[in-house]
Structure formats: structure tokens, C-alpha cells
Amino acid sequence: MSKQPRKQRKLLHKAPLHVRHKLMSVTLSKELREQHGKRSIPVKKGDTVKIMRGDFKDHEGKVEKVDLKKYRVQIEGASLQKPDGNQIYHSVHPSKLMIVELDLDDEERNKIMERKG
Numbered sequence: 001m002s003k004q005p006r007k008q009r010k011l012l013h014k015a016p017l018h019v020r021h022k023l024m025s026v027t028l029s030k031e032l033r034e035q036h037g038k039r040s041i042p043v044k045k046g047d048t049v050k051i052m053r054g055d056f057k058d059h060e061g062k063v064e065k066v067d068l069k070k071y072r073v074q075i076e077g078a079s080l081q082k083p084d085g086n087q088i089y090h091s092v093h094p095s096k097l098m099i100v101e102l103d104l105d106d107e108e109r110n111k112i113m114e115r116k117g
Contacts, residue, residue: 012071020068026097036113043073043094046103051078053096060100064089073097 002008015023025040026049033039043049043066051059061077072091079087104110 017068020071023071024066024068024073024094026073026094026099028099028102032099032102038113041099041102041113043097043099044103044106044109046105047099048101048103049073049075049097050100051075051092051096052098054092056090056092067091 012023021042024042026043026047027040028036028038029050043063045063045066047063048060049063051057056075056078059075059078061075063073064076065074067074070091071093073094074089074091075097078090078092080090081087102109104113
């Protein structure tokens with residue numbers, strides 16, 4: 001693994017989707033960390049997250065969309081109003097989030113939690 005910033009940027013820019021998914025990992029809250037024995041997990045639509053930094057700091061909401069191409073997450077309630085009146089989501093980088101409640105409806109995700117936990 002290279003330390004050169006140029007190669008680090010290239011890795012992020014050219015990463016395939018299965019690698020991007022892992023790069024979209026979000027830290028778990030203290031309660032979830034103790035419960036599952038993991039520090040972070042890739043974010044998924046339906047998770048409840050808390051924004052830790054930025055204009056919407058301390059805002060909690062459900063994940064509406066995970067954009068793997070742009071490395072951004074769109075959260076319910078964290079939206080801006082355009083001059084024409086339309087509401088648009090304010091996208092947030094996953095490093096600025098914390099998962100408060102996991103969406104464990106997916107059997108695959110449950111297997112992952114048991115396997116790595």
C-alpha cells in the first residue's frame with residue numbers, strides 16, 4: 001500500500017463498487033458497538049444515523065440513499081431549499097456520521113454481523 005497522496009487519490013477514484021461499499025463504513029454508537037462487538041459497518045438504506053459534523057450537526061434521520069459513485073449519503077430531514085422552492089437532500093460523507101439504529105431486516109447483513117462479531 002502506497003503512502004503517496006497521488007496514488008491514494010487514484011485508488012479512491014478508480015475503486016470498483018465492491019471496494020467502494022467497504023469505504024462507505026460508518027462508526028457505530030457506543031451501545032451498538034458493545035452489542036455487536038464491531039466498531040464500524042458499511043451504511044445501508046434504512047439505517048438511522050446521526051450527523052456529527054457540519055451544518056446539520058446532531059441531526060438524526062433515516063438513510064434515504066447511499067451514493068457509491070460520489071461517496072455520499074443522503075439523509076431524511078437533512079435537506080436544503082432551492083430558490084425555486086424545491087427541496088434537495090444535503091449529501092454527507094460517511095466519515096461524518098454515526099449509526100444510531102441498524103436496519104437488520106436483511107439476512108445477509110445478519111450473517112455478516114454474526115461472522116465478524
